[in-house]
Amino acid sequence: MANPCDIAADLGKYIVKEAPPTVYYVPNFITEAEEEYLLQQVYRAPKPKWTQLSGRRLQNWGGLPNPKGMLAEKLPDWLLKYTEKISALGAFAGKTANHVLVNEYKPGEGIMPHEDGPLYHPTVTTISLGSHTLLDFYKPVCQTQSEIPQTEESRYMLSLLVQQRSLLILQDDMYKIYLHGIRGVCEDILSEHVANLSSTGAQVGDTLPRSTRVSLTIRHVPKVIRANLLLGKK
Ligand SMILES: O=C(O)CCC(=O)C(=O)O
Numbered sequence: 001m002a003n004p005c006d007i008a009a010d011l012g013k014y015i016v017k018e019a020p021p022t023v024y025y026v027p028n029f030i031t032e033a034e035e036e037y038l039l040q041q042v043y044r045a046p047k048p049k050w051t052q053l054s055g056r057r058l059q060n061w062g063g064l065p066n067p068k069g070m071l072a073e074k075l076p077d078w079l080l081k082y083t084e085k086i087s088a089l090g091a092f093a094g095k096t097a098n099h100v101l102v103n104e105y106k107p108g109e110g111i112m113p114h115e116d117g118p119l120y121h122p123t124v125t126t127i128s129l130g131s132h133t134l135l136d137f138y139k140p141v142c143q144t145q146s147e148i149p150q151t152e153e154s155r156y157m158l159s160l161l162v163q164q165r166s167l168l169i170l171q172d173d174m175y176k177i178y179l180h181g182i183r184g185v186c187e188d189i190l191s192e193h194v195a196n197l198s199s200t201g202a203q204v205g206d207t208l209p210r211s212t213r214v215s216l217t218i219r220h221v222p223k224v225i226r227a228n229l230l231l232g233k234k
């Protein structure tokens, strides 16, 4: 089993110091050939595997997480290679990722600010394919006596530029406290609030047009039900 301290040893140089704990950003985590292969596998899935939501569509692999426990399904080999590689870095404190969400965003699409919640081990790892995006982080709504309503704008904290082929790992406060979302825009204009800018090669003021982005959101669901338990077998 991987030592939980391994993550520091393996990933320490990728930590984003400009953000609250903890963000690791690894540019070019996969090659162009691997990116091409993963996109091919995603688009090879049968049509019913896709769920259309407002502003994006998704594929769920590994089972449906729920409070009673996920009825775990084996991940396909093309995903296992990457879930195992990321788990070996120590991202899940010695556990192995068992769940992958594939999200597809066309230019102009995004995802509302949200928390990933308690069904997952509090680490989310994301491989991006096909396009960059800008992931925005927000402070939670706080209960104050103040009459002033808190807007999305006033709660905005920082952004991360997530380039194609990169690996992003969020843990600790960046998982548990802050919300994340993606604005539904067709291009991103980089501001001084992009916390990982120095590891991207991009600069403040750059305008980056979006193309279709496919993200692999790789997590560990601790509470699983084995199928043979359901059948009453040992
Ligand atoms: O596409 C992404 O990078 C974010 C996806 C996300 O936040 C989620 O699936 O919970």
Ligand SMILES: [Fe+2]
Pocket: 114, 115, 116, 180
């Ligand atoms: Fe999320």
